[in-house]
Amino acid sequence: MRPTIVPLGDSALLVRLGNEIDLEINQCVHALDALLRADAVEGVIETVPAYATLLVHYDPLVVTYEKLSDWANAAADRAESTATRRPRQIEVPVRYGGASGPDLEWVAAHQRLSIADVIHLHASQRCTVYMMGFTPGFPYMGKLHPLLVTPRLDTPRTLVRAGSVAIAGEQTGIYPVDSPGGWRLIGWTPLHLFDPASNMPFLFAPGDEVRFAIEAIDA
Amino acid sequence: MLEVTDVGGLATIQDSGRSGWRRFGVPLSGPMDAPAFQAANLLVGNPSDTAALEIGAGEIELRANQDCVIAAAGAGYSLSVYTWEFPLWDSCFVRAGWTIRLRKNGWGMWAYLAVAGGFDIPPILDSCSTYLRGHFGGIDGRLLQSGDQLPIGTPQLPLVDLPARTWVAEARPAYRESATLEVIPGPQIHHFTEEGIQAFLSSSYRVSIASDRMGYRLEGAPLMHSESANLISEGMNIGAIQVPADGQPIVMMADCATTGGYSKIASIIRADLPLLAQCTPGKDPVRFRETTVQAAQEKYRVMMKKMKHGIADL
Numbered sequence: 001m002r003p004t005i006v007p008l009g010d011s012a013l014l015v016r017l018g019n020e021i022d023l024e025i026n027q028c029v030h031a032l033d034a035l036l037r038a039d040a041v042e043g044v045i046e047t048v049p050a051y052a053t054l055l056v057h058y059d060p061l062v063v064t065y066e067k068l069s070d071w072a073n074a075a076a077d078r079a080e081s082t083a084t085r086r087p088r089q090i091e092v093p094v095r096y097g098g099a100s101g102p103d104l105e106w107v108a109a110h111q112r113l114s115i116a117d118v119i120h121l122h123a124s125q126r127c128t129v130y131m132m133g134f135t136p137g138f139p140y141m142g143k144l145h146p147l148l149v150t151p152r153l154d155t156p157r158t159l160v161r162a163g164s165v166a167i168a169g170e171q172t173g174i175y176p177v178d179s180p181g182g183w184r185l186i187g188w189t190p191l192h193l194f195d196p197a198s199n200m201p202f203l204f205a206p207g208d209e210v211r212f213a214i215e216a217i218d219a
Numbered sequence: 220m221l222e223v224t225d226v227g228g229l230a231t232i233q234d235s236g237r238s239g240w241r242r243f244g245v246p247l248s249g250p251m252d253a254p255a256f257q258a259a260n261l262l263v264g265n266p267s268d269t270a271a272l273e274i275g276a277g278e279i280e281l282r283a284n285q286d287c288v289i290a291a292a293g294a295g296y297s298l299s300v301y302t303w304e305f306p307l308w309d310s311c312f313v314r315a316g317w318t319i320r321l322r323k324n325g326w327g328m329w330a331y332l333a334v335a336g337g338f339d340i341p342p343i344l345d346s347c348s349t350y351l352r353g354h355f356g357g358i359d360g361r362l363l364q365s366g367d368q369l370p371i372g373t374p375q376l377p378l379v380d381l382p383a384r385t386w387v388a389e390a391r392p393a394y395r396e397s398a399t400l401e402v403i404p405g406p407q408i409h410h411f412t413e414e415g416i417q418a419f420l421s422s423s424y425r426v427s428i429a430s431d432r433m434g435y436r437l438e439g440a441p442l443m444h445s446e447s448a449n450l451i452s453e454g455m456n457i458g459a460i461q462v463p464a465d466g467q468p469i470v471m472m473a474d475c476a477t478t479g480g481y482s483k484i485a486s487i488i489r490a491d492l493p494l495l496a497q498c499t500p501g502k503d504p505v506r507f508r509e510t511t512v513q514a515a516q517e518k519y520r521v522m523m524k525k526m527k528h529g530i531a532d533l
Binding site: 007054134158170178197 | 238239240241242243244245246343344350352353354355356403405406429433449451452453454455456457458459463464465476477478479480481483486487488489512513515516519520523
């Protein structure tokens with residue numbers, strides 16, 4: 001797969017394998033990530049796999065953009081899209097609507113659906129954790145049912161409560177810690193997604209399969 | 220041990236950051252003004268990435284419960300020890316029982332207090348840096364408060380060798396009140412209108428008061444998109460400038476998210492980030508000028524080389 005490589009500032013390089021949320025492209029990203037990590041190139045600090053991109057953080061005192069770019073290009077040729085393991089199945093209980101999901105009504109009105117339909121479409125979908133990011137342990141999951149595809153807020157909220165279940169575009173996610181956020185909040189889960197003191201700090205890992213279970217519906 | 224006796228503002232423990240965990244969404248954290256943080260450590264004989272105290276937009280007073288050597292660096296603060304005033308970018312000896320004060324004074328936002336031996340604090344996910352939004356790192360993942368006890372590690376050099384060292388002016392960031400910051404075009408620069416890109420590179424922006432360790436919001440000419448402001452999320456770095464649909468840019472700072480879903484028009488280069496970090500929210504104007512990755516990396520190399528010789532020969 002021919003990657004597009006662009007700089008993100010003077011200490012990171014973005015390898016793009018596509019522009020959409022697609023399981024096959026995402027598997028290529030993870031395969032490339034595994035290759036780059038196995039090669040342990042000097043000057044690479046860490047990598048961040050995302051839906052269709054791999055961000056490589058590097059130390060510009062040790063390795064140049066050009067050298068890293070050549071190396072990523074060559075590695076992309078070797079990256080095979082192979083599923084390496086059976087995904088874990090995780091069930092996430094959700095309270096939908098009310099104070100738990102203050103945007104649920106807006107989403108229903110915007111999509112011309114009933115609230116019950118929105119909840120059903122969200123909870124009946126099996127989702128894949130494509131990537132993690134934004135805040136510690138935040139799982140980016142998809143794809144959402146086409147009827148739930150909703151734009152982000154134009155101006156992000158300054159505070160979203162930990163446990164909030166949200167949607168944006170074709171994605172759904174869960175806020176692991178209190179943070180700002182621009183996604184539409186439709187519910188809340190009591191699960192703890194991140195515990196820094198634990199040996200296993202994260203509930204989710206990329207590749208997991210997730211189902212949402214309706215725990216309650218708050219009017 | 221240093222004991223916090225009075226504090227206001229954004230006072231946290233920071234080391235060079237929590238690298239290696241960004242793939243799980245754990246921010247790098249670390250200092251807002253990296254060169255000042257490193258200089259403070261080097262002045263007291265520490266490795267440059269040792270845990271130090273960061274203070275922003277406030278003041279702090281501490282009492283030393285043991286003899287130690289400290290150094291403060293940054294901008295916008297004055298340091299006093301016992302009854303004496305010391306300039307920033309100097310190291311000085313502190314006797315047990317003496318009081319150390321960092322007071323807001325003049326232009327600038329952030330200062331660092333390093334102590335010989337560093338602060339001996341248990342790391343979380345391999346780092347002592349405080350990540351406030353995540354509520355972990357540093358002291359219980361929170362701002363420092365009165366009564367906090369900050370244990371001191373073992374100094375690398377005899378204390379007698381460390382006081383009265385000065386960081387040379389050439390190795391300090393060239394702070395100024397209306398800075399022009401160099402930027403590298405971002406991955407989505409083509410998602411903006413020609414007018415938007417022109418406005419970005421020719422007009423001035425003000426740092427909003429709605430700014431923190433995660434990001435500095437900028438106010439000025441809106442940067443209009445020619446394509447959607449939203450994209451599927453991708454990796455993010457400190458210095459990147461995200462632009463949501465409202466057209467007002469947000470510069471990613473030390474505690475920024477590891478990924479993001481808004482178009483990135485450009486990234487501020489490493490060497491210039493401290494100049495933005497020290498700007499006064501609601502007041503100072505900044506401008507942007509385009510540069511290349513190669514020129515930016517050269518500028519960074521020159522900066523780091525100067526830092527190697529930062530301690531003045533007496």
